[in-house]
Every structure is written in C-alpha cells, then in structure tokens.
Amino acid sequence: MEVIKMSKYNTIEVWNKIFGNKTEIYDYAGRLIKKSACGNPYSKFFPTIDHIRPLSRGGCDILANIIICHRDxxxxxxxxxxxxxxxxxxxxxxxxxxxxxxxxxxxxE
Structure with a gap:
C-alpha cells in the first residue's frame, strides 16, 4: 500500500480553499477539527487530507476528490x-x- 503524506503547508492550503477563514469545523463524521492543529499530529483536533475515492482505488489527486477530516x-x-x-x-x-x-x-441509516 502506498502512503502519501501531505505537509502542513498543503493541509493549510486546502483548508483555506475549502473553509476560507474558519478556524474550526466539524468533519462529515461529526468530529471537531481546528486549523491551528494542522501539522500537529499530537492534537486531538488534528485535520488530515483524505481522498474520497482513494488513489489506490482509481481516485485522482485533485481538489474535487479531497476532503479535510479528523485523523480518526x-x-x-x-x-x-x-x-x-x-x-x-x-x-x-x-x-x-x-x-x-x-x-x-x-x-x-
């Protein structure tokens, strides 16, 4: 399995494109994530970049296929x-x- 790690800069760049100036949001599963936790994997609010359709399953590495969600x-x-x-x-x-x-x-449901 190929693992792709995104840098803090990339996470913040994607955050800004999707959420603008918001400093915290709830991901689609209801977990709180904070922009200030970007790049800090020890934070309980750590946001990560995820491909909705994984690259390993034919997904594309484009913004339309990317979401920001909690590490968990x-x-x-x-x-x-x-x-x-x-x-x-x-x-x-x-x-x-x-x-x-x-x-x-x-x-x-």
Missing part, C-alpha cells in the same frame, strides 16, 4: 470506497452526475 475519521475510512464506517456511522460516496471525479458523501 481518515483512519477509520482507510481505503474503503464507496461504503465505509466512521465514528459509528455508515457512509456512501456517490459520483456527482455530469462529473468524472467529483463525489458527495452521504450518511446512511
């Missing part, structure tokens, strides 16, 4: 796609109609 959410999802569990909930990624590489994440 990322670890629980791993390389699972299109179904996975995170924070005790089930999720499904579906390609956005009319696109080739953009996905939306839906919580399943």
């Amino acid at each position: 959410t990322n670890e629980e999802k791993g390389d699972s796609f299109p179904h996975w569990m995170a924070n005790g909930r089930r999720y499904l990624a579906m390609r956005i109609r009319g696109t080739r590489n953009e996905y939306e994440i839906y919580e399943q």
Whole structure:
C-alpha cells in the first residue's frame, strides 16, 4: 500500500480553499477539527487530507476528490470506497452526475 503524506503547508492550503477563514469545523463524521492543529499530529483536533475515492482505488489527486477530516475519521475510512464506517456511522460516496471525479458523501441509516 502506498502512503502519501501531505505537509502542513498543503493541509493549510486546502483548508483555506475549502473553509476560507474558519478556524474550526466539524468533519462529515461529526468530529471537531481546528486549523491551528494542522501539522500537529499530537492534537486531538488534528485535520488530515483524505481522498474520497482513494488513489489506490482509481481516485485522482485533485481538489474535487479531497476532503479535510479528523485523523480518526481518515483512519477509520482507510481505503474503503464507496461504503465505509466512521465514528459509528455508515457512509456512501456517490459520483456527482455530469462529473468524472467529483463525489458527495452521504450518511446512511
């Protein structure tokens, strides 16, 4: 399995593009992450970059396929796609109609 690590600069760059000036948000699984924790893996609010469709499963390394989520959410999802569990909930990624590489994440009941 290939592991790709993103630098603090890249995480902050992606954060700024997605969340602008927000300093903290909840990821799709409901976990709090903070911009100030970028690059600090010891923080309980550590944000990570995750590919919705993993590169190992044919995903592209483009912004449309990237989300920022809590380290624990990322670890629980791993390389699972299109179904996975995170924070005790089930999720499904579906390609956005009319696109080739953009996905939306839906919580399943």
